[in-house]
Amino acid sequence: MGPRTMSSNAFAAQLPGSLAAERRGTVAVLKLNRPQKRNALDDETIIGIEQFFTSLPDGIGAVLLAGEGEHFCAGLDLSELNERDVAQGIEHSGLWHRAFEKIQFGKVPVVAVLQGAVVGGGLELAAATHIRVAERSAYYALPEGTRGIYIGGGGSVRLPPLIGVARIMDMMLTGRTYSAEEGQAIGLTTYLVEPGKGFAKGLELAQRIAGNARLTNFAIMHALPRIAAMDPASGYAVEALMSAIAQADPDAKARVKAFLEKRAPKVTRN
């Protein structure tokens, strides 16, 4: 096996013990693996997340991100907080920004499986992924207000398009939490599933995503959110370019031909 098609062991070897990785065909699975601390994110884990997303082997078409134990993630490891001054705090936030940027604008789409606490930096992490599958036990909170701190993992940028500034203010000011079910109504939960069913559902979705044309997945991840943030005239121009590039790809031609020759599945109701 060449260096660019690493085995799942080689893939995991670069990671700290707080993370575990495995390969399931075209899907790479990354697990937060510190359940004894409710998967709280210390510096080592954040650096490991960045490493994982920047060194995905070829042949991986999607990532499934999950958390070991009862809780997806308790956010920032609060035990590391007391040692930082202002300058170190800015640097620390930048570390999170860089790592989560690699998730949102990385090589492949990312599906998150959520259960239990999805709080603070854990919610910021989930917001950097593209699809969120929440088991009924999941709940979302931003307890920064009660801890006397402020979100630093990109939540001020990524959460407003999902749930709006007013809801974020309420969550931070009052400590309000949203259940997985409520999260579906407001835009945090993409899929709501029964307890214990999240991983299987997430894997099924990730496998389906990995089967898409690469250029289409690129356009959805990298062009769509940027077009949405543009003025309409620029947006239409970039959309036209992106759409022309995608349809000119041989993969697109082959897929359309397969449909016209009745070799591809039709669109059906779920």
Ligand code: 1HE
């Ligand atoms: C932690 C952390 C943590 C747990 N940092 N150690 N995040 C928070 O404010 C959430 C804080 N955590 C909790 O509210 C609860 O732990 C949970 C609701 C997530 C889970 O409750 P529970 O009863 O299952 O576990 P526990 O007994 O509270 O915690 C188990 C252990 O994990 C315990 O340590 P132990 O040594 O006594 O066993 C906890 O101290 C530890 N633990 N959460 C450190 N977060 C880039 S800025 C982002 C800003 C934020 O993320 S602020 C939000 C921080």
